Amino acid sequence: MEGTRVRQKLVVGNWKMHGSLEANGGLLKAVAAGAGALQPVQLAVCAPFPYLAQCQSLLAGSPVQWGAQDVSAEARGAFTGEVAASMLAEFGCQFVIVGHSERRTYHAEQDSVIATKALRALEHGVTPIVCVGETLAQREAGQTEQVVGRQLQALLDALSVEQLGRIVVAYEPVWAIGTGKTASSAQAQDVHAYLRGLVASRDAGVAQRMQILYGGSVKPESAGELFGMPDIDGGLIGGASLKAEDFLAIGAAGRA
Numbered sequence: 001m002e003g004t005r006v007r008q009k010l011v012v013g014n015w016k017m018h019g020s021l022e023a024n025g026g027l028l029k030a031v032a033a034g035a036g037a038l039q040p041v042q043l044a045v046c047a048p049f050p051y052l053a054q055c056q057s058l059l060a061g062s063p064v065q066w067g068a069q070d071v072s073a074e075a076r077g078a079f080t081g082e083v084a085a086s087m088l089a090e091f092g093c094q095f096v097i098v099g100h101s102e103r104r105t106y107h108a109e110q111d112s113v114i115a116t117k118a119l120r121a122l123e124h125g126v127t128p129i130v131c132v133g134e135t136l137a138q139r140e141a142g143q144t145e146q147v148v149g150r151q152l153q154a155l156l157d158a159l160s161v162e163q164l165g166r167i168v169v170a171y172e173p174v175w176a177i178g179t180g181k182t183a184s185s186a187q188a189q190d191v192h193a194y195l196r197g198l199v200a201s202r203d204a205g206v207a208q209r210m211q212i213l214y215g216g217s218v219k220p221e222s223a224g225e226l227f228g229m230p231d232i233d234g235g236l237i238g239g240a241s242l243k244a245e246d247f248l249a250i251g252a253a254g255r256a
């Protein structure tokens, strides 16, 4: 997309189901200590629910934001095991990941549920990071735009322009997650530009401001080239976010 770059870089760690009080303690302190030097790149970590209090405590006063990895589509009630957006907001979560491919695959989450989860988060001032991405079979069948377009369209249908202006999108090709296979910067840029164009068909200003992150085997060595692309505004980082040195190096790549 043409135009002056107006978007701050955002690098978010998705710890997935990893961590312990002890391991997190060292990681959070190291990330907090290194984050200030990376500004204006914004760092955040998305931790398993039991560790949100630890994030709240150890990241207080640091520029690092934190969040969760899922939220209920329901506001409250008899939904055993679910966590409501209001609860995340009470802990000070700034972000919540919704629609990660692991949730879509292992928990059969559909586009409509994911859009509702994003709405619940927005209702409580928590920024949803909405994940979209195609499988290898879909890419090889030439269906990438069709798949990510359908996934994003559910958001465009469910959210007002004002709400759309408060989400973050993460493009994560399923075939690149945890596999060591990063999409090339050109492949990722093509999809990011396509997604931004779809948002622009709803509202050009929102599209220009929307942060679209790339996720899938991002490492310190690959981050610079990816983040240098015009429509890639940072990353959603899995494995490499568990080592402070790597996570901070990826954040530093956003400053270039």
Ligand SMILES: O=C[C@H](O)COP(=O)(O)O
Pocket: 014, 100, 172, 176, 177, 178, 179, 180, 215, 216, 217, 218, 236, 237, 238, 239, 240
């Ligand atoms: O949410 C993060 C992505 O699933 C990427 O994970 P990864 O960096 O381990 O490939």
